[in-house]
Amino acid sequence: MVAVQWYPGHMEKARRDMAEHLKAVDMIIELRDARIPMASRNPVLDEMAPGKPRLIVLSKADLADEVVTETWTKELEKENRKCLALNIATDKNVRRQIISACGELTEEKRQRMIRKGIRPRAMRAMACGIPNAGKSTLINRIAGRNSAKTADKPGVTRALTWIKADPTLEILDTPGVLWPKFEEPRTGSLLAATGAINENILDLKEIAMDTIHVIRDFYPGVMEETYGAEVTTRTDVMLERIAETRHLLKENGVPDVDRAASVFLHELRRGKLGRLTLERIKDEQSEENL
Ligand SMILES: Nc1nc2c(ncn2[C@@H]2O[C@H](COP(=O)(O)OP(=O)(O)OP(=O)(O)O)[C@@H](O)[C@H]2O)c(=O)[nH]1
Ligand SMILES: [Mg+2]
Known part of the structure; x- marks a missing residue:
C-alpha cells in the first residue's frame, strides 16, 4: 500500500x-x-x-x-x-x-x-x-x-x-x-484513484496496483472483463496485461506499465470499468465516524 x-x-x-x-x-x-x-x-x-x-x-x-x-x-x-x-x-x-x-x-x-x-x-x-x-x-x-x-x-x-x-x-x-x-493507509490511494489528488505528486503505478486490489475484492471479474486478462493474474502482471490490451508498448516491445497505470486510472474515472464503489460500510464503524 x-x-x-x-x-x-x-x-x-x-x-x-x-x-x-x-x-x-x-x-x-x-x-x-x-x-x-x-x-x-x-x-x-x-x-x-x-x-x-x-x-x-x-x-x-x-x-x-x-x-x-x-x-x-x-x-x-x-x-x-x-x-x-x-x-x-x-x-x-x-x-x-x-x-x-x-x-x-x-x-x-x-x-x-x-x-x-x-x-x-x-x-x-x-x-x-x-x-x-x-x-x-x-x-x-x-x-x-x-x-x-x-x-x-x-x-x-x-x-x-x-x-x-x-x-x-x-x-x-x-x-x-x-x-x-490520513488515518487509514488506503485513504490516500482511494482519493488518488478517483481524482482528488494532484497527479504530479503521485506514483501512478502504485496507485493503480492498490486500486486493482480493491476492485478485485469487491468486483471479481471486472478487471478480466475489461482487459481480457486471466483471473489468476497477479496485480503487477495485470498492468502488463493492460499495456498489451491497450497497445501500450515501449520501442523494444516491452509493455509500458507506467502508461498502462495512467490509462487504467483514467478509464476507471470515466466509468469504463462500469459503476464501481470502492468502499463498504464496516461493521465496526461507529456512528460519529460516518
Ligand atoms: N460524472 C460526474 N462528473 C461530475 C459530477 N459532478 C461534477 N463532475 C465533474 O467533476 C469535475 C470537477 O468538478 P468541480 O465542480 O470543478 O469540482 P470542485 O469540487 O469545485 O473542485 P475544486 O475546486 O478543485 O476543489 C468536473 O469535470 C465536473 O464536470 C457528477 O456527479 N458526475
Ligand atoms: Mg471548485
Missing part, C-alpha cells in the same frame, strides 16, 4: 478561511464522492463545525454502484443531517432537490428568527469537501449560470466566493481541502 499525502499551504489557508466563515453560515453542504463515501469524508470538518445542520451530497453517483450507494445514503442520514446521491453534472432535478433539502435543514432556524421578530433572509450554506468533488459544478447548477470555474482536475477553486444561487439560498464556494494525516 502506497502512502500518499497532499496538504499544500493553500489548503491550510483555505481551512483557516473556512473556519472563520463558519459562524456566518446556517448550514453546510458537504460533498463526498459516491465511489468512496468514507475516504472522501474530511474529519477536520467535524471538528470545525460540530452541530451545524448538514446536507451530505454524494457526487458522481452515476459512476458508483447504485445498490451500494443506497446503503450508504441510508447510513449517512442521522439527526440534523440529510444525504442525497446525485449526478451533479446532468441530473435534471439537482436544483430543486438541493434547495428543498437546505430549506428543511434550516427550517428550525428560520422559525426561531421569525419568533424573535427578525425578518427571514436567504439561507447561507458553505459548500465544502475534497478537491474535484463537484462543489463548483453544484453551485452553478443551482444558480443556473456558470459563476464558478470548474474543471476535471483537483485544485481549481482557489478562494472562498459567495454566490447568490437562488433568492432563498446563498452558497459559499470553497477550495477543495484534504487534511494533514
Whole structure:
C-alpha cells in the first residue's frame, strides 16, 4: 500500500478561511464522492463545525454502484443531517432537490428568527469537501449560470466566493481541502484513484496496483472483463496485461506499465470499468465516524 499525502499551504489557508466563515453560515453542504463515501469524508470538518445542520451530497453517483450507494445514503442520514446521491453534472432535478433539502435543514432556524421578530433572509450554506468533488459544478447548477470555474482536475477553486444561487439560498464556494494525516493507509490511494489528488505528486503505478486490489475484492471479474486478462493474474502482471490490451508498448516491445497505470486510472474515472464503489460500510464503524 502506497502512502500518499497532499496538504499544500493553500489548503491550510483555505481551512483557516473556512473556519472563520463558519459562524456566518446556517448550514453546510458537504460533498463526498459516491465511489468512496468514507475516504472522501474530511474529519477536520467535524471538528470545525460540530452541530451545524448538514446536507451530505454524494457526487458522481452515476459512476458508483447504485445498490451500494443506497446503503450508504441510508447510513449517512442521522439527526440534523440529510444525504442525497446525485449526478451533479446532468441530473435534471439537482436544483430543486438541493434547495428543498437546505430549506428543511434550516427550517428550525428560520422559525426561531421569525419568533424573535427578525425578518427571514436567504439561507447561507458553505459548500465544502475534497478537491474535484463537484462543489463548483453544484453551485452553478443551482444558480443556473456558470459563476464558478470548474474543471476535471483537483485544485481549481482557489478562494472562498459567495454566490447568490437562488433568492432563498446563498452558497459559499470553497477550495477543495484534504487534511494533514490520513488515518487509514488506503485513504490516500482511494482519493488518488478517483481524482482528488494532484497527479504530479503521485506514483501512478502504485496507485493503480492498490486500486486493482480493491476492485478485485469487491468486483471479481471486472478487471478480466475489461482487459481480457486471466483471473489468476497477479496485480503487477495485470498492468502488463493492460499495456498489451491497450497497445501500450515501449520501442523494444516491452509493455509500458507506467502508461498502462495512467490509462487504467483514467478509464476507471470515466466509468469504463462500469459503476464501481470502492468502499463498504464496516461493521465496526461507529456512528460519529460516518
Ligand atoms: N460524472 C460526474 N462528473 C461530475 C459530477 N459532478 C461534477 N463532475 C465533474 O467533476 C469535475 C470537477 O468538478 P468541480 O465542480 O470543478 O469540482 P470542485 O469540487 O469545485 O473542485 P475544486 O475546486 O478543485 O476543489 C468536473 O469535470 C465536473 O464536470 C457528477 O456527479 N458526475
Ligand atoms: Mg471548485
